[in-house]
Amino acid sequence: MEGSFLCVINRARLFLSLHILMICFMHEGYSYGVEGKIASHTVSVSSLLPSPSCSPSTSKASTRKSTLEVIHKHGPCSPLVQDPNLINHTKILLQDELRVKWIQSQSSNSSDGLKASAAVRLRAKAGVNVGTNNYVVTIGLGTPKKHLTLEFDTGSSLTWTQCKPCVGSCYTQSEPIFNPSQSSSYANISCTSTSCSQLGNNPPHLIYLKLTMSYKNKLTITPMEVIDNFKFGCGEKNQGLFGRTAGLIGLSDDKISIVEQTAANYGKYFSYCLPPSTSSRGHLTFGKDGGAVSSVSFTPLSKVPQSSQFYGISILGIIVGGKRLSIPSTVFSSGGAIIDSGTDITRLPPTAYSALRTAFRNAMANYTMAPALTILDTCYDFSKENTITVPSITFSFARGVDVDLDPIGIFFVGKASQVCLAFAPNRADSNLSIYGNTQQKTFEVVYDVAGGRLGFGSNGCS
Template structure:
């Protein structure tokens, strides 16, 4: 059995009961028995479809609960000593989120557009000059650093005694930082108490004259500066958000059994922007100051995560190789080596491979990114996906578009719908069938959209976003130069 078959089979076996019942229903060969199956599962019947390239989906299963629910990730967190729970920044599992945040799709999608622009600008090399004036610790006026807003949050411990902090994790950033007292410039409001280095016995500033200080340039927006003898860092993100402060070392606690001493991080004294109420960010990029590189001797530059299908469920972030059933594709190095590149070579819709020249994907390459919500494709590839998906959904009513989406439907009259399967093919023959929640972005029952967008042309880098990564164990074997996808990582 090939990788595609294994992943598809395992995906089908891992769905919730509503998904399983829907899949059984679509296998019934006659219209009369199809109707009977619909009655037996007490749901309104979807429009009939006998195509093996379609899947029946309960509309209710596309919506998160108002309460935080456990998932298969609980076992992963309990069984792996170097594993953190992952929660959605605007879901009910995050104690710092609000109902207003969860409902503000327009703002979230605008921020996603800004992140995409930031990534594409950085990879195109048009970010501009960057400098840090050490005399008054100013942030540079221009920056190509990736927009810092992400969707997923983990809790880490910092200091001795340990203080728990809610932070974003981001494969598109390198520096780990948190807000620090005394907030000599400005600190935005956060849920946790702001970290106070004076209360930790393990905190130490990095010297301005040290080699470590001189090395932070590549993982931040600016050359290091000095505040007395202390090393100063500065990061300005693509949306104008920034953090400036002291570059320091501290004890980092991932779990009771996993403590990293002398971890290098940014102790932010002046921080502004759209960071929500999180305390900071963990950088999982490829630069020397990222968490991945700083723990290379401990975890072998190996980490994985699973993003849950719904914002009301839990996922996980793990460090080190604990085995698993992932199938791999080669990792690609792009013009900015901090990003993780992946070799996308084809897309299938409804069981049929789309006629897209491979050169369309290889023109600028593709980034896999934990912080981008919606996958961005070269214009030619997106138009082919859009046309095939619309053909497969021709029996459903389209509704007006909402940026960045242009293919949306009204599901308000259905308890169950039949949607085309979407499969991505990566280098090395790796085929990945997307979860239904990785195909559709739900604004409301009356506005459910194809969860992809097209770049303005075929020359801008593509971005494989976190919506399409849902439910998979996404593995980064940085030392081995490969990225893997394993089925049933979480639900």
């Protein structure tokens, strides 16, 4: 009798423990699989949609010494747009496709003539901006300091701005065009110098502007951080789809990039957090900073053959809904992969994308599908939903680094009735894969270039 009573007590304790465990596994809108992997997220549809007004700043830009505030150039926080409600998503995705073609044309792994043909076609498109680069920061250039709003790009080496006297043409930008002759700290760089030749050997830039001059000048990152003798490009004949920005900051690992030029200051170390929506803010930080996210997991950076301006990474697998997809390891290794701040949509080998799409569609079978949005073929109509349950997507990188995407990093949102899976396939498994900026949203993405590693930390913007 006593044994039966103890058995009942033990069963009750076991039931209570399992109940408490279940409650813990359901907190914060998550559900977990038996192995402890996040299986799904339950989120409100409204959280996926941008606000029509700019949210108050919660970024770390105000608390860090060498930090710039990052905003989306098409959103209500941007000084560059007149009506943030008129974002042309089709145009953004088409520009994204153009950028991907350019990046892949630089890779020695390009197949079916992509490298040669794309390079020729893109060079012929004079005045076309190769990419979206939707995120901007504001820096100061010259003495006295002139504020310039620039796109930032981990796939470009050169920092440049439009300059007077604009021989030929300049596109329309929001701020006054920079006039080097009015800066007491500028110096012209001779075209026979090594620096000038480095400026001229950056094909991505030469597609859309003519660098008729180059200078070194004073670069102001923050009032406390000023870089003397900073080399930059002066574009005097420019056309392009830059959304009224004044130019671009090049963050690649290259001799002329801002990363290399400020190596003595910041040790070739920078990080950023891309905001969760066009109506919120993130940051771009140079150097190691005590205010950075403490819990960062690092994976090795790798070199991309014949494409030294890109940061290579090793993707090992993808987990959807807590279950690892059955994708042969050779699928990711055959073409290699990079991480890129200027590409919106992650491009995957067709074999990997097919497995991802199938698993995602199966998990989302209860929701109404919507028409495709250009390159995005898995879209849903959430206009009649208050909350949705979305399968988790986790990327596995080298050295055991698993990155669980934020729900906002799973979708590209055209409107509530057209919310699409933010991934697209390459032409072939042998093409270079690109880990895009949609998937990077809300993470502190850390580039320890000197240490040869890339880090991810959650909740990087708050």
